Structure formats: structure tokens, C-alpha cells
Amino acid sequence: MEKPDRRCAIVRATLDLVAEQGFHGAPMALVAERAGVAAGTIYRYFESKDVLINEAFHYLEERFFAAVMEHYPEGAPVRERFLHIGGVLVRYCIGAPLEFRFLEQFHNSPYGVEHRREKLFNKNNRNVITELFNEALGLRVVKDLPLPVLFGLAFGPLLDICRDHILHFIELDDDLISRCVEACWDAIRR
Amino acid sequence: MEKPDRRCAIVRATLDLVAEQGFHGAPMALVAERAGVAAGTIYRYFESKDVLINEAFHYLEERFFAAVMEHYPEGAPVRERFLHIGGVLVRYCIGAPLEFRFLEQFHNSPYGVEHRREKLFNKNNRNVITELFNEALGLRVVKDLPLPVLFGLAFGPLLDICRDHILHFIELDDDLISRCVEACWDAIRR
DNA sequence: TGATAAAAAATGAACGTTCATTCCTGGAGG
DNA sequence: CCTCCAGGAATGAACGTTCATTTTTTATCA
Structure with missing residues (x-):
């Protein structure tokens, strides 16, 4: 909603999904869902999936x-x-x-x-x-x-x-x- | 060629490609090409990619x-x-x-x-x-x-x-x- | 042996999915 | 009315696998 930290939510969602299922189990669509944002929104905060994973x-x-x-x-x-x-x-x-x-x-x-x-x-x-x-x-x-x-x-x-x-x-x-x-x-x- | 070992050629191609580029770098199409066979042929010898990799x-x-x-x-x-x-x-x-x-x-x-x-x-x-x-x-x-x-x-x-x-x-x-x-x-x- | 039919193997285009990424839309704040 | 930006459908590339078809091998019989 407001905007406490979408960025952080995305990183945490990535961590959890990769940890649970490996890189294969963490498609951007799922990351988005778990973070409570839309798929496209992730790209407003991270240039690419690589960048996101390195940040995590x-x-x-x-x-x-x-x-x-x-x-x-x-x-x-x-x-x-x-x-x-x-x-x-x-x-x-x-x-x-x-x-x-x-x-x-x-x-x-x-x-x-x-x-x-x-x-x-x-x-x-x-x-x-x-x-x-x-x-x-x-x-x-x-x-x-x-x-x-x-x-x-x-x-x-x-x-x-x-x-x-x-x-x-x-x-x-x-x-x-x-x-x-x-x-x-x-x-x-x- | 006659038919010394297509099966073996497929396994070796898989080994080489996975070793060089990881599992992601070894799609069946490439394995087939490197082994000198058609993509479909692999499935005459191996039920699936999993089986092929375990055999390798x-x-x-x-x-x-x-x-x-x-x-x-x-x-x-x-x-x-x-x-x-x-x-x-x-x-x-x-x-x-x-x-x-x-x-x-x-x-x-x-x-x-x-x-x-x-x-x-x-x-x-x-x-x-x-x-x-x-x-x-x-x-x-x-x-x-x-x-x-x-x-x-x-x-x-x-x-x-x-x-x-x-x-x-x-x-x-x-x-x-x-x-x-x-x-x-x-x-x-x- | 040579001709021919049957069986087996190989082919590769096509299919259905999945994925990262893009792009157009709508709506909230100024 | 204009500016942003989140939304999520659309996109296109890549993948494993399938299957109708062609090619090769094997078996049969004169």
C-alpha cells in the first residue's frame, strides 16, 4: 500500500524462494506474488534478475x-x-x-x-x-x-x-x- | 556411419556440454548436434534428460x-x-x-x-x-x-x-x- | 543371389510450457 | 489536466519432448 519498503519485500521474497526451491523455483512472477507487487514493478527497483540476486x-x-x-x-x-x-x-x-x-x-x-x-x-x-x-x-x-x-x-x-x-x-x-x-x-x- | 555407439556419443556430448557450460548450457538440441544425431533420436536411447544425466x-x-x-x-x-x-x-x-x-x-x-x-x-x-x-x-x-x-x-x-x-x-x-x-x-x- | 516386403531407427519441424522482460493502461496526487 | 508509477497482460526466446515421415536395416522367398 503506502510504501514502507517494496524494495526490501522483493529482496526477502527472492531469498525465501531461492532458498526453498533453488534458482529454478524462483521465477520473477512468483517473487512478485510473494512480495505483494506486480511482476513489472520489480524492474522499477532492480535492473535485472541478476542484480536482484546479487543484492540478496x-x-x-x-x-x-x-x-x-x-x-x-x-x-x-x-x-x-x-x-x-x-x-x-x-x-x-x-x-x-x-x-x-x-x-x-x-x-x-x-x-x-x-x-x-x-x-x-x-x-x-x-x-x-x-x-x-x-x-x-x-x-x-x-x-x-x-x-x-x-x-x-x-x-x-x-x-x-x-x-x-x-x-x-x-x-x-x-x-x-x-x-x-x-x-x-x-x-x-x- | 555404421553404428558403433550413438548411445555413447550422446553421453559424451552431454558430459562435455554440461562440464563446459553447466546444465543450462546443455539443451537437448545442442547435445544432439554435438553427438551428431537428431534431437528426437536421443529419446530412443534415454527416456528423459534426467535419465541421460544420471547415466553420464x-x-x-x-x-x-x-x-x-x-x-x-x-x-x-x-x-x-x-x-x-x-x-x-x-x-x-x-x-x-x-x-x-x-x-x-x-x-x-x-x-x-x-x-x-x-x-x-x-x-x-x-x-x-x-x-x-x-x-x-x-x-x-x-x-x-x-x-x-x-x-x-x-x-x-x-x-x-x-x-x-x-x-x-x-x-x-x-x-x-x-x-x-x-x-x-x-x-x-x- | 537379387528383389521385395516388413520392421526398426532416425529425423527435425512443431508443440506446449515456462521464463525474464517489456509495454500499455488506469488511477492517485498535485 | 498533467505527471508518475504500479499493475499485469503481452511478448518473444528457449526449453524438453513428441510424432508423422523418411531412411536404413533385416528378413523372406523365387
């Missing part, structure tokens, strides 16, 4: 980093900070399965490849995880491996277990999560 | 297990056998980037989820990797974690680095591959 991703990315930073043990040793991030990551993902599914879809698509390429070649990419790993490399507490490899060792398995939990292939509890995050630490620690 | 996957899966079994150190300790499998896995994937890209696409799609579900619930699933992990669990040389978690810790990062290598985000050589596989072993070993 950045919205989630921000929320995720905000979650990680809550209670982040700023001055603690590297290991402890890593365990914090890993734990938050897993708990956040299985607590918001829809968001997780969207991120998964995004990463395993041309959108995701483009996103990673930008991150990698844009050297002044500063976020808490990259900084932690660079510090750890300098202190020689982790193995001397390229950053993308460390990322894969540390977070690849964590995302895998989140997916398996959401699909009910396994059941994660606090104890199992801790043991998994520690296993990832074993993979990267020197 | 199984074709690759067999080839992969065959590669793993070459020079497999049958009687060696668990660790050594794991290092063999990991090394072969990475070398095989980066040596056949098209096949790897197909497998990646397959796993990150509803096809892949279905496939994993079947594997998991079909308990009499016997392959060399599952057997190795079960033996390792019995001998208590690896952490006491559910099988899917061990799989994720052990192979998730290896597939990640293969992808990054193929996308030229990193450059793998024999030394780096070894160190990565060993890092994965560190993740699962007790």
Missing part, C-alpha cells in the same frame, strides 16, 4: 558477518578465535536453514565464481576471517599454505556438515559441532 | 573408482591408503577438468542430493573408500565421527582445491597436493 546475497553476507562479530574474543589466541568463528558459522547456518540454502545455491553457481574471483583479486579485501588467517600465517601457528587452501580446509567441511544436517543425513548437537570445528583446526594448525 | 554420472563414477584402484596399496596402513586415495583424487580431477566440472555440477544439484541420499540409506553400499573409513573407525586410528562428517573433512577440501586450481585461483603442484592431502589426514586422524 550481499544482504545475507552482511548479516552473517554481524553474527560472527557478536562476542568475538578480540584479543584471544588464534586457535580460540578460530573455534569461535567455526562454531558461530555452523550454529548460524543450521539455525537459518533458508539463508544457508540460498548461500549454497549462490556459491555453486556462476554468481559465486564471479564473487570469489573479485574477492581474490581485490587485495584490499578486509574482513575478520582473512585478517585472522593472515595473522596466523605470520605467527606460524598454521600450515604454510595458500589462503584459498586454508579456507577450504577450515570451512569447506563445516559447510558440508551444515548441509548434511539440514538434509537430515546427520544430526548435529553442540558436542558434535565442537568436535568438527576442532577437527578443522587440526587440519590447518601447524 | 555413473559413467564417470566408474572411471574414477577404476583410477583410484590402480596401484592401490592394498595391505598398507590406513594412513598410507588414505594418502593414496587423496592424491589420486586430486590428480585425477585436475587432469580431467571437464569431468570434474561435470561432477561438481552434478553434486550441487538435486541430482546430487538424491544420489547421496540413496548411498546413505542403502547400507550395503560397498566401495573402497567406505570400507577404508569403516576399518579406520574400528582400529580407532581416526576420530569417532559419523561417516558423512569424515567424508566432508577428508574430501571436501580436496575438491575445493581442485576447483580453485581449475579456476586458476591457486596452482597445485605435487608438493602442494601432498601437503593438502596430509592436512586432510590431520583433520580426521585421532
Whole structure:
């Protein structure tokens, strides 16, 4: 009606639909319906579907980093900070399965490849995880491996277990999560 | 031509196209053209596109297990056998980037989820990797974690680095591959 | 063997859907 | 009356699949 935030409603509708049914299950007509607007209206706010999807991703990315930073043990040793991030990551993902599914879809698509390429070649990419790993490399507490490899060792398995939990292939509890995050630490620690 | 294997030509065309351009880049019309047959002909050999894609996957899966079994150190300790499998896995994937890209696409799609579900619930699933992990669990040389978690810790990062290598985000050589596989072993070993 | 009929396989235009995007309409606010 | 902009039908491209028809192979019999 008035106009609280049609833009936001459209982004949320996109998130939900993609998460629930994948990119194939989120045609613009459905997005429009769920957002309570007409199909054509979306194009007044977003140039194309690609733009809309990228915006939805950045919205989630921000929320995720905000979650990680809550209670982040700023001055603690590297290991402890890593365990914090890993734990938050897993708990956040299985607590918001829809968001997780969207991120998964995004990463395993041309959108995701483009996103990673930008991150990698844009050297002044500063976020808490990259900084932690660079510090750890300098202190020689982790193995001397390229950053993308460390990322894969540390977070690849964590995302895998989140997916398996959401699909009910396994059941994660606090104890199992801790043991998994520690296993990832074993993979990267020197 | 005579008729050596239209069926095979269709499968290969599917593999190549999906690997190069993803599922979206492999419409039946293109598959037909690349295979040197007419569109309708495909349906004499495969009931539907789904069936065709699953067959292409199984074709690759067999080839992969065959590669793993070459020079497999049958009687060696668990660790050594794991290092063999990991090394072969990475070398095989980066040596056949098209096949790897197909497998990646397959796993990150509803096809892949279905496939994993079947594997998991079909308990009499016997392959060399599952057997190795079960033996390792019995001998208590690896952490006491559910099988899917061990799989994720052990192979998730290896597939990640293969992808990054193929996308030229990193450059793998024999030394780096070894160190990565060993890092994965560190993740699962007790 | 050669001619011919029957069966099988291959063809590719056409179909029905689905989708992202465009465009014309109507109506609210100034 | 004019200006905007939301609405949603219209558009056209792309897709998987079908099917009437043609081509090739196989079987039959003189």
C-alpha cells in the first residue's frame, strides 16, 4: 500500500524462494506474488534478475558477518578465535536453514565464481576471517599454505556438515559441532 | 556411419556440454548436434534428460573408482591408503577438468542430493573408500565421527582445491597436493 | 543371389510450457 | 489536466519432448 519498503519485500521474497526451491523455483512472477507487487514493478527497483540476486546475497553476507562479530574474543589466541568463528558459522547456518540454502545455491553457481574471483583479486579485501588467517600465517601457528587452501580446509567441511544436517543425513548437537570445528583446526594448525 | 555407439556419443556430448557450460548450457538440441544425431533420436536411447544425466554420472563414477584402484596399496596402513586415495583424487580431477566440472555440477544439484541420499540409506553400499573409513573407525586410528562428517573433512577440501586450481585461483603442484592431502589426514586422524 | 516386403531407427519441424522482460493502461496526487 | 508509477497482460526466446515421415536395416522367398 503506502510504501514502507517494496524494495526490501522483493529482496526477502527472492531469498525465501531461492532458498526453498533453488534458482529454478524462483521465477520473477512468483517473487512478485510473494512480495505483494506486480511482476513489472520489480524492474522499477532492480535492473535485472541478476542484480536482484546479487543484492540478496550481499544482504545475507552482511548479516552473517554481524553474527560472527557478536562476542568475538578480540584479543584471544588464534586457535580460540578460530573455534569461535567455526562454531558461530555452523550454529548460524543450521539455525537459518533458508539463508544457508540460498548461500549454497549462490556459491555453486556462476554468481559465486564471479564473487570469489573479485574477492581474490581485490587485495584490499578486509574482513575478520582473512585478517585472522593472515595473522596466523605470520605467527606460524598454521600450515604454510595458500589462503584459498586454508579456507577450504577450515570451512569447506563445516559447510558440508551444515548441509548434511539440514538434509537430515546427520544430526548435529553442540558436542558434535565442537568436535568438527576442532577437527578443522587440526587440519590447518601447524 | 555404421553404428558403433550413438548411445555413447550422446553421453559424451552431454558430459562435455554440461562440464563446459553447466546444465543450462546443455539443451537437448545442442547435445544432439554435438553427438551428431537428431534431437528426437536421443529419446530412443534415454527416456528423459534426467535419465541421460544420471547415466553420464555413473559413467564417470566408474572411471574414477577404476583410477583410484590402480596401484592401490592394498595391505598398507590406513594412513598410507588414505594418502593414496587423496592424491589420486586430486590428480585425477585436475587432469580431467571437464569431468570434474561435470561432477561438481552434478553434486550441487538435486541430482546430487538424491544420489547421496540413496548411498546413505542403502547400507550395503560397498566401495573402497567406505570400507577404508569403516576399518579406520574400528582400529580407532581416526576420530569417532559419523561417516558423512569424515567424508566432508577428508574430501571436501580436496575438491575445493581442485576447483580453485581449475579456476586458476591457486596452482597445485605435487608438493602442494601432498601437503593438502596430509592436512586432510590431520583433520580426521585421532 | 537379387528383389521385395516388413520392421526398426532416425529425423527435425512443431508443440506446449515456462521464463525474464517489456509495454500499455488506469488511477492517485498535485 | 498533467505527471508518475504500479499493475499485469503481452511478448518473444528457449526449453524438453513428441510424432508423422523418411531412411536404413533385416528378413523372406523365387
